Amino acid sequence: MKHRFPRRSLLGAVLALGLCACGSSGGSSGSSGDSAGSGPITWASFKEPTGTLRKVVDGWNAAHPDAKVTLVDLPEAADAQRQQLVQNAQIKSTAFDVVTLDAVWTAEFAANQWVEPITGLDASGFLTPSLRTGQYRGKLYAAPWLTGAGLLYYRTDLLKKAGIAGPPKTWQELTDDCAKVRKSVDIGCYAGQYDKYEGLTVNVTEAIDSAGGHVLDASGRPALNTPEALAGLRFLTDGLKNGLIPKAALTYQEENGRRAFEAGELLFHRNWGYVYALAGKTDGSSKVAGRFDVAPLPGRIGPGISTLGGNNVAISAFSKHKKTALDFIRYVTGAEAEKTFGLGSAYPMSRLALYSDPAMVKAQPYLPTLATSIQNAVPRPEAVRYGDVTTAIQEAAYAALRGQQSPEQALSGLQAQLGPLTAH
Structure with missing residues (x-):
């Protein structure tokens, strides 16, 4: 989950062109000695809370009784998902035929030959940034399915009450806006x-x-x-020191932060697009329904850069039924299935047309803002040893956020640690 993508019209962004040891531990033979054969397959993916994903799978199964798909839920946390998929691949388990990969895992899984190159997939219609996250050394190893970028959730009612016309575009504006709102409201600023x-x-x-x-x-x-890298980390460490960021945010994952924002505890909150529908519920679960909106993230001297998120789907190198796996990937990343899943789950999808589809925009009004964030988004650091790289980043950053190291010390140590991990 590569390269900074140039700013351009979104319409121009289309590319025209569970550790389970069940089954055989060898991955090169199909059910009848044909590794490209057809037959039932298993899809290992994250647990999708709305139930829409199972409906999408049911649609395939109804039309393919001899090549049904069994959906297997991976653990909730991304780190645990990756661990289970890696462990399965390392023992060459045939338990999974199709696997859902965080967009940043492509290089690791492709370089280790744990997933197959995907050929014959029509790439037109996908968002270019999303498509690129599935590529490694010029080949497509994972088909784009879900995408996304970080968004700034903000309280429209409190900004208006403080006389603030719109969301902040810079960190300084965010800080100033919070100070104005706090003159009359006791609320956390940002997390x-x-x-x-x-x-x-x-x-x-x-x-x-x-x-x-x-x-x-x-x-x-x-x-x-670099001074720029230091300024970025300092925004977070200084925020925790001066109260811009509540201390409780040191324990926040996506759901903790979402619940804090929905409870009215935060003026600004960085999170993914899925929060929009949940925070807007009028069943009493959200105190901010009808009183918030989203904007691109702010940055140091202008609009910020979101991290490109998303999940892609790939064919396990050890699958017995790779033909069915490819056919199913074409189906689940197709326009009809993506629209069905997007409407039912509020997950942002990888197909460009959905961001201007009237039914989608009506159901998810934040899509135009998200489109802007996606076209300017940057993936996380791409590395074959991504697990080691992300662990190093987390250790260094967390030490700085907790005040156990200065930002300078944390970045200096991380610079040295990442050298061997990213050596070619």
Whole structure:
């Protein structure tokens, strides 16, 4: 989950062109000795709370009684999902035929030959940034399915009451807006996800990019010894020191932060697009329904840079039924299935047309804002040893956020640690 993508019209962004050891541990033979054969398959994916994903799978199964798909839920946390998929791949388990990969895992799974190159997939219609997250060394290894970028949720009612016309575009504006609102309201200013897990890598990378820096340079080498990288990390560490960011945010993952925003405890909140529908519920679960909106993230001297998120789908190298796996990937990433899933789940999808589809925009009014964020988004650091890279980032950043190291010490140590991990 590569390269900074140039700013351009979104319409121009289309590319025209569970550790389970069941089954055989060898992955090169199909059910009748044909590794490209057809037959029932298993899809290992994250647990989707609305039930819409199972409806999408049911649609396939109704039309393909001899090649049904069994959906297997992976653990909730991204780190645990990756661990289970890696462990399965390392023992060459045939338990999974199709796997859902966080967009940043492509290089690791492709380089280790744990997933197959995908050929014959019509790439037209996908968002270019989303499509690129599935590529490794010029080949497509994972088909774009879900996408997304970080968004700034903000309280429209409190900004209006304080005489503020719109959301902040810079960190200084965010700080000033909070000070104005706090003159009459006791509320936390801002929070993202700062617990020591994958979300911290996302938030720290986002802050560094939004300050004009980079974790890795264009050649894939660490680039943390710059004033811009330091400014990005300092925005977070200083925020925790001066109260801009509540101390409780050191325990926030996505759901903790979402609940805090919905409870009216935060003026500004960084999170993903899925929060929009939940925070807007009028069943009493959200205290901010009808009183918030979203905007692109602010940055050091102008609009910030979001981290490109998303999930792609890939064919396990050890699948017995790779033909069915490919056919199913074409189905689940197709326009009809993506629209069905998007409408029912509020997850942002990888197909460009859905961002201007009237039914989609009516159901998810934040889509035009999200489209802007996606076209300017930057992936997390791409590395074959991504698990080691993200662990190093989390350890260093968390030490700085907790005041156990200065930002300078944290970045200096991380610069040295990432060198061997990203060596080509």
